[in-house]
Amino acid sequence: MNRSKATPYVFLAPAVILFLLFTAYPIVASIVLSFQKFEGGSYVFTGFDNYIRLIHDSIFQTALVNTFIIFILQVPFMLLLSMILANVLNSQLLRLKGFFRVSFFLPAVTSLVAYSLLFSVLLQDNGLINELITNFGMSAIPWLTDGTWAKISIVLAMTWRWTGYNMIIYLAALQNIPHEMYEAAKMDGAGKIRQFFSITIPSLKPVILFTGILSTIGTLQLFDEPFNLTGGGPANSTMTLGLYIYENGFEYFDFNYASAVAYVVVMLVAVLSIIQFKVTGDK
Numbered sequence: 001m002n003r004s005k006a007t008p009y010v011f012l013a014p015a016v017i018l019f020l021l022f023t024a025y026p027i028v029a030s031i032v033l034s035f036q037k038f039e040g041g042s043y044v045f046t047g048f049d050n051y052i053r054l055i056h057d058s059i060f061q062t063a064l065v066n067t068f069i070i071f072i073l074q075v076p077f078m079l080l081l082s083m084i085l086a087n088v089l090n091s092q093l094l095r096l097k098g099f100f101r102v103s104f105f106l107p108a109v110t111s112l113v114a115y116s117l118l119f120s121v122l123l124q125d126n127g128l129i130n131e132l133i134t135n136f137g138m139s140a141i142p143w144l145t146d147g148t149w150a151k152i153s154i155v156l157a158m159t160w161r162w163t164g165y166n167m168i169i170y171l172a173a174l175q176n177i178p179h180e181m182y183e184a185a186k187m188d189g190a191g192k193i194r195q196f197f198s199i200t201i202p203s204l205k206p207v208i209l210f211t212g213i214l215s216t217i218g219t220l221q222l223f224d225e226p227f228n229l230t231g232g233g234p235a236n237s238t239m240t241l242g243l244y245i246y247e248n249g250f251e252y253f254d255f256n257y258a259s260a261v262a263y264v265v266v267m268l269v270a271v272l273s274i275i276q277f278k279v280t281g282d283k
Helices: 004-036 049-055 058-089 097-109 112-122 128-135 147-174 181-189 192-221 224-230 241-251 255-282
Strands: 036-039 042-045
Touching: 004 036, 004 255, 036 255, 049 255, 058 097, 058 147, 058 192, 058 241, 097 147, 112 128, 112 147, 112 224, 147 192, 147 224, 181 192, 192 255, 224 241, 241 255
Parallel strands: none
Antiparallel strands: 036 042
């Protein structure tokens, strides 16, 4: 191979080496770990024992249910809110669009730890939100000390952070829909609602699928909010799969079992993504 043909491979080599070391190798190593157990100072192949253990693990089952409850409550609500905001910000009648776009997007670039700590201060029993609520004559809400309200607190925090991020994606997609389509529909007598369901939604279908899959992956890996807001409590009511992987791996140092939980998450993401492809009719 002469020098000119080798040059592209030389430039690509650092990226390929880093990918193999820090992406491909951990993926393969964690699969192998999930079929092993650490005994007598060495790893021993145990087949599907870690996966069978998951079936009888009540904390894993709680984490699985909690993750799906948060997923069902948060993802559809956030995507709908994002789409509504994107349509409002795309209106020709709205002033100060730049200000509103930046304001809604700012939470997405805020530090995960900083925003979780902010919410933990706001949602304390004697925090600012309960102060406001009690001033209106209502009882204080146990945001972080009651199982149900703790889940709602996490949903609210996630919605605050990620709505603007998805809104920007929808806004970019809306601006690529030809305006002539709306003009033609208007001439045919279609109102705003009919235009929204007959033009906007079908045109946004690939983007809705994209944001849906991204949000599904993010929610199934949910870690920062329960870790910083509730620590998985009270009584594991906000324990999620991501937090359970962390606990097993870095608190109990049971990397084999943590790897098995991680690959259950991978399988769930794959199944939910396939379902979303089927529902939207994309191949």
